[in-house]
Amino acid sequence: MASTPGRTTEGSRPGAYRWYVLGLLTLTSAFSVADRLVFSILLQDIKAAFSLTDTELGLLGGAAFSIIYVIAGFPAARLADRSTRKTIVAAAISFWSLMTAGCGLATGFWTLFLARTGVGVGEGCSGPSSQSLVADYFTRAELAKAMGFLTIGASMGTAGGLLIGGQLAEIFDWRWAFVLMGLPGVVLGAIIYVTMREAPRGRYAPAGTDMAQRPLGETIRSLATNRVFTGLALGWAVQIMIGYALAFWMAPVMLRTFGISTGDVGLYLGLTFFLGGIPGPILGGYVTQWLCLRDERWRAWLPGVTSLGCLIPLALSLTSESFGAFLGWFGLAYAIYVASQAGIMSGIQAAVEPASRGFAVATALFFNNLIGQALSLFVIGAMSDALTPMQGESALAIAMFGVSLAAGIASLAIFVWTARQMGPSGYLEKMRGG
Template sequence: MASTRVPTTEVDKPGAYRWYVLALLTATSAFSVADRLVFGILVEDIKADFALSDFELGLLGGLAFSLVYVLAGFPAARLADRSTRKNIVAAAIGFWSLMTAACGLATGFWTLFLARTGVGVGEGCSGPSSQSLVADYFSRAELAKAMGYLTIGASMGTAGGLIIGGQLAEIFDWRWAFILMGLPGLLLGGVIYLTVREAPRGRYAPPGTDMAQLPLGRTIISLLTNRVFMGLALGWAVQIMIGYGLAFWMAAVMLRAFPISTGDVGLYLGFTFFLGGIPGPILGGYVTHWLCLRDERWRAWLPGVVSLGCVIPLALSLTSGSFAAFLGWFGVAYGIYVASQAGIMSGIQASVEPASRGFAVAIALFFNNLIGQTLGLGVIGALSDGLATAYGTSALAVAVFGVCLVSGIASLAIFAWTAAQMGPSGYLEKMRVG
């Protein structure tokens, strides 16, 4: 079935209803990341209560979450490509919020592992629908900027998880921190269900685009053989080892490096994530938009450059003996890192057909969680345990930097290859026509 242009309505007008939807989806991203990464500020308390190693903490932060995140993501994405996406998002928020609260009831490693898998199920169902909705509320010309604003949610969630989670842990304990962080998401899910309207699917697709959903097998083959999509997805997965490593482990690095309380670490580190993570995505979205008006390959070139570029201030942060310098250089590193996300996310949406956008996001998030979260966090934890004899309390910082450096170099190479595929694959011609 060929698509047709939809007459201009309220959602097409700048500053109108679509910005309200984007704000709610950004809040969804913030709640998702906060509930996922609040674990990072609580790891030292959990480690002490349950007598866990850094490797076991890495499994709880990575494998427990990402294993089911990716398994839930594929059927949810398939559903997102054929049904009402805002309902999927609303239901997902409600479920992961309850499971975040359930983490506070854990009695040991395995019960906490199971609760974390529940968080993964809920969050795995929301991402494909959210990004697909944004792509139908904003034109291709505006998509990088819109994705930049959506990325702010991750920075807000990281900061909120650290600040609020740290304060709750200090006022109460780590169990109540999980419970009180989880429950507010139920309200957001209700607001989305009651007030968000489903956007026409493929609204901004080029005229004549086939909107019929392909059979599952053909959808998978078409995406796995799409070199631009696969390059962006794999580059993102390798690059996001940096993001997960910083968001999950930096609180523990600070607690081991400086004489400071959990609450203060959450406060200072959270505000640093906020100050670096808010302007970074916005600036990155506008810079990506400006550069892509000149050459679409900047959707891959820019992420490659910043992937390696952010490692330099990270090194200055981790080797600093000053608390202020540690935070300052870390804020610079994180701000540079998140500036790349708009290009990657908008490039993924632009490189695939509207009828397979949700499934494309699910595949990208599969690689993100398999490589970036499960492998990245697990390797950092294992390296920290292995280096403890030689480096003592600095072992975790050494492990974080080593993994981030390798990730930066590898993702630069992948994104450079992806940019080279954009001409031969027909991507550049498609963007000129669209």
């Protein structure tokens, strides 16, 4: 393939530095999820401190974060598509880390709500820039593998938020847990700003690709008419309802089911997230890469299959009376679930122009947070409150699985439809008119 000036061909690759960049971005993802989900291990303490209902907890965990997250994401994505992305990531992680620490100063529902919106502002700015950078440091053939490693950050963050947050709450209290979880992110932001180099935009784009950012209206129209992108984005938004249900509500389920301490829940659940969440994305990335060399449609088929596949061990976990069986089946369910992320993320990056990658990610994350986080966490909390008079402490687990089952079935249908839009090969060129 001929290269245009300043463009790197598929056959030439940067050196080991790209893995350093991927490592920093993976740590950024880990801090993002840890600061977002440390809230879940502190739910029971916060509920008792402010006399909140599960519905209010669902709003704090979902809507308070997600509404501002999606509002901040779009302007940050437009900026990411034309300016220095590493600076955006460094500033974003520093800001949301300070706001996480600020959650520890809350005096009630509304002050905590406002602090959570601040966390959403920062995190909404980092995702588009991070994924766009990865796409310019790794070739299209390697992109699924790279995104698989990036997904490890979410697993590390989920485990760290629960494990470290739980131990901090046990040693100190829930307020200090927020403060001590938040401040280290400021240090990582400084490291990113000082040591990370900006990659040439569109380094691996086909020769002749227009690298200029399109007007906003044209960008929106191109994404809206790109059936592969819209299918992957919508399928991801519905499927991630399962992920948020697991990450946010499993700790309260354990506390209510087994009557153990917050520290023990954070320790055991955090380790389970870690043991399931590290091999799952790596294996998913390699499997997706191997399958896509044979048929591009596996970027959609594999997420569809895993969306339903993870529900079987999840059902076995939630109905287990043994604590060990509960954790074992849950670890398997989570590993299967996160194996799907590499295909979705790499498919989105491959299906759009380099100059609109950041905005494409922001659009996908808009639906992720609106449907996957804000809607699902609120619905699960409301269902739990409604079922509690009849089901008692089991109400939350029933509500959680019911929403996950509906999401698994719906996302499978969407991903199957998306695969039909791709064709066996060359869908990237078809979507771009090549």
